[in-house]
Amino acid sequence: MNILELKHITYAYDRTPVLNDVSMTFEDGACYAIVGPSGAGKTTLLSLMSGLTAIQDGDILYQGKSLRQMNMYDYRSHDAGIIFQHYNLLTKLTALENVELSMEISGIYRRGRRELARTLLADMGLSDEEMNRRVLRLSGGQQRVAIARSLSYDPSVILADEPTGNLDAHTRDEIMDIFLRLREAGRCIIIVTHSAEVSHQADHVYHLERMKRA
Ligand code: ADP
Secondary structure, three states, X not given: OEEEEEEEEXXXXXXXXXXXXXXXXXXXXXXXXXXXXXXOOHHHXXXXXXXXXXXXXXXXXXXXXXHHHOOHHHHHHHHEEEEOOOOOOOOOOEHHHHHHHHHHHHOOOOOOHHHHHHHHHHHOOOOHHHHOOEHHHOHHHHHHHHHHHHOOOOOOEEEEEOOOOOOOHHHHHHHHHHHHHHHHOOOEEEEXXXXXXXXXXXXXXXXXXXXXXX
């Protein structure tokens, strides 16, 4: 089933056109890579799909419904899990606190948050000691915490911006394994990446080109 659909998306920052008539479809249970040179508009596209940036021209459908008609706060806190390039974790809080806070904000799982947060972080390979460590002191583990946080409200779509950009090859492969596991569980995974190793493992690759500017 098409879970997310971009229809003729065109976007400009002031007068600088960035995306021109971009159409893409994404199904559940599949992993997608979006690749292209720097400046091609990949992050902008992800931001539009995450509901963080308002659509200008064209439309984005989630489960057949236009994002224009949906409450973006609800969409971001229930349907779309977002993993930012720089993680955007609260570094003074522990890994557990970061995941629990996200659950609290999305208003779900009033009971048993701690247990669920523990399970999500353990699934990402964090030990009990690491879960209770401040995120700032978890250098290699921040990406895992960011993924666990994005899963805290059980979204159908995971959007990740360069999730392996700062990682060594071994950790990159481990993180990619996590994404592929999430795909097997039926989620739609969309990854913006420069890494050929990552895009080779995706089910489908979309290429974005830089727009020619006058
Ligand atoms: P990519 O992720 O492919 O590198 P981006 O979406 O980050 O591309 O950026 C696409 C273009 O839009 C770039 O030329 C960038 O300079 C420009 N851009 C990105 N964000 C802004 C912004 N907030 N204001 C103005 N221009 C921007």
